[in-house]
Amino acid sequence: MASKYDGLARIIIQNVGGKSNVISLTHCITRLRFKLKDESRANTEVLKNTSGIVTVMQSGGQYQVVIGNHVPDVYAVVCEIGGFGGDQQDSESAGSGKPQKLSAMLLDTLSGVFQPILSVLMATGLIKGILAILTFTGLLTPADGTYQLLFAVGDGFFYYLPVILGYTSARKFGLNPFTGIALGCALIYPKVTALTSNEVMEVLFAGSIFESNVYATFLKIPVIMPKAGYPSSVVPIVLSVYVASKIENMWKKVVPDVVKNFMVPTLTLLIAVPVTFVAVGPIANTLAALIGFATQAAYDTSPVLEGLIVGAFWQVLVIFGLHWGLIPIYIMNLSTQGYDSFMQPYFAASFAQTAAVIAVLMKTKDKNLKGLCIPAAISGLFGVTEPAIYGITLPKKKPFVISCIGAAIGGAIIGLGNVKKYSSGALGIFGFVTFINPENNDTSSIPWVAAGVLVASAIAFVLCFMLYHEEAREEVKAVEPAPSNPGVKKITLASPLKGTIVPLDQVEDAAFSSGVLGQGVAILPEEGVLYAPADGEITALFPTGHAIGMMSANGAEVLIHVGMDTVQLEGKGFTVLTAVGDHVKKGQELLRFDLDVIREAGYSAVTPVLVSNSAVFTDVIATDDGQVGVGDTLLTIL
Structure with a gap:
């Protein structure tokens, strides 16, 4: 039977390099976690811009495709279409990947071992928490058959x-x-x-x-x-x-x-x-x-200092998948002590993140952003914050930093209260019951947890509401009609580099020379500084710094790719001076690159400058000059 995720699954499989490039596949609460033979074969930008995918992360030896709360359904369809057996590896594929660093291997191992059980582990912990509430209120006693049967589920899995x-x-x-x-x-x-x-x-x-x-x-x-x-x-x-x-x-x-x-x-x-x-x-x-x-x-x-650090950096650890290094410690503490205090300051982080999203929701006038905020806030209340992080707070930067500040203070309060968690229950609002001691119905941790959550949420909401402002987007300005044709409007892009003009059809990479990525021209640079060709917003930036995309204020999507195959340098010789979401001015420095590093590695420094949405315009005309300086007219868009 066809699934509504069939199309998305096929796009994912194709753009992670195909079935043959996949060593293994697992999933967690929000992400598909691929282990690939060669990550360079994956089309990361295509996946990031695919509807139904929040973002793509590469961390801990894994290629992570962030989906959201419905990831189990997508995972099932991807496995069915791709014929994947989940995280089980065959001997041939297991040995075909690139060697991993020890830290990456450790994180990959921990996530592979614990990911499959976390949802049920949380469910059984939640059942124990509910039983604690029922016995605390006198609705059940430990001698009741109902209690004993349900406790067998809650405690049996852990045993x-x-x-x-x-x-x-x-x-x-x-x-x-x-x-x-x-x-x-x-x-x-x-x-x-x-x-x-x-x-x-x-x-x-x-x-x-x-x-x-x-x-x-x-x-x-x-x-x-x-x-x-x-x-x-x-x-x-x-x-x-x-x-x-x-x-x-x-x-x-x-x-x-x-x-x-x-x-x-x-x-x-x-x-x-x-x-x-x-x-x-x-x-x-x-x-x-x-x-x-x-x-x-x-x-x-110092429980307070430890709580402040864990609270402040928990969401950062989640972004890079590094939180997996702490989960075994948490489970081990539960098994040996019957409770855990070390990790519990993290509990305030998801609420701080959610409060920041709610503040953005209340302030923004952008309908699309409002549409992202509502489901992200609901998801965050239940402890799943990836939609909030990747969709809203991290791209906006300031809300993410503010949420970390709120989580740090909330975590310090939780640390001060020597809070203990007695079972590995659910996240978010359902997680409160796991702070009740099932042995004696001790609820002394609950007030401290509640205080930490309320303070973290209040700080994140108030600061974000006060400090978050949407940057005014420049209106598309009408350009004076050309005298020879009063019906034609012109948009000009300045040269981002100083150097020699190279016609696009002479670029050695067919992806550029064919025009499939857009019309434009290339430059062989004389200096290693790239400048903004127009006012606009940075919309794409490769982690290696070799390629950058921007939307100009007058509607032209510009793609600049420094050199050929320079992605292989993995960022060596590149210094990025901007970030996705930044609004830049014409002539502003965007990045610097070392021409000697590029040449010594055997790569061409020819840099295509393309209008990637050229199909919506009548024509894109390159300058006739053989040499250009920074700021000279490079492309004229009709």
Whole structure:
């Protein structure tokens, strides 16, 4: 059955470089997260300008297409049309991508392991929060059958987290998923967990943060386990599955095909399970202890300062996908302490972002912007802020900075209140219930959370309402008719460079010489400074700085591409002096570039200057001069 997202899905697949360029695909709350073999094959600008796509981000080794709240539906259609198996990678494609930096690999791994479960993890946490409200109000008691059955849903998912992460980790690392599940089952098997009730055989590192109890031996090797066992644990199963994936790959190479189907998992588990209990588990526990000690030390040093920093920078981390580095710490704190305080100042950020959007909504007279603000504000109230960030506050700059200021102060208040979150419940307004302690119905964190949210929202709204002003757009000015033809109006564009004129049909890149990107002319520059050819607004700017687009005040869309294939320089030699959304004046410096860097890398410095919407005009006429200086008439548009 056809879906309304079929067209969008086909555009996405085509412009990420086609099916053959996709290594893996996952999604989070608002984004499709591709891992591509070659990101340079993706048409980022086409995707950014496609209806139904908010923006495109490239971070952490992932090519992220931001869709919005309906991303699960788009994801399903993309997978169906593209024949993708989600985040599962085959051995051929997994090894075909470019080598990643360690930080990018870590973020990619964390997001791949935790993304698939976050929505259900939030749902089960929300159920526990609702139960806390029901018992607090006396509508239910923990002895009621209704409470016990619903609590089994809310708490059971978290208890069996090693099993669930065994599956997601296996898909991420290329292990047989059911082998990953078997590892998780072994970690929380009741008789294994019961070992911690035995008499302690030996205590290692007594009195330190690494204190460990030995409860049993395996072939006379000590088995070290945490006091509570491995239920609800995070780090041990992820590391164990990674080790098991390497063991499985080894056996796949040597076991005969006739018995591979059952012997590979058998041999893998026979080695991986003991290694998990005698080596990987203790290493993971040590790592968890270090992380827990470090985060708690940071929090204890100054909860207010820690809250201010987390609140201020949370949305920045979200933009680049770096928040995935903190989520495992949060889940680990829940499993070991029963609550988390370290990350909770983030809670004010989504409300500050939403308040800034509401202020823009109330001040703007732009109908299109109002249309963006309403759904973004609704989405933000439920904790999903990407539509607000990418659609409104970040492009406008000032509202985004103001929202971060509000979130910082709100986060400081939450830090001051030593707020504790007891379950991984929903975001936004539904998140308040997760600050109720289900053990004793303690609601002492709620007033501090509410105060942080209200202050953050009030500051963001008031400052944005006072300081946000829409820049007046210059009206399209009527140009004096040409004497020879009173019905013709002329628009002129000044030369943005000093140099030698090169006719467009002599440019070596067919995309420019064919005129498919617009009519115009090229310049071989003598100096490495690019100036604005007219008054107008910057509408596009490649991160590498090699290409820039603007809408002139008189309606001409101008595209300037510095050099041929200079995207390969990845920004080396380019200094950008403007940003998307900036209003610039004719003759204003837009960017600087090093001609020597371009030439030494073997690239041509020929720079096309195009009118990309030339189809709406009668003609685009280039100057007859062979040389031009900055500010000379370059193009005349009729």
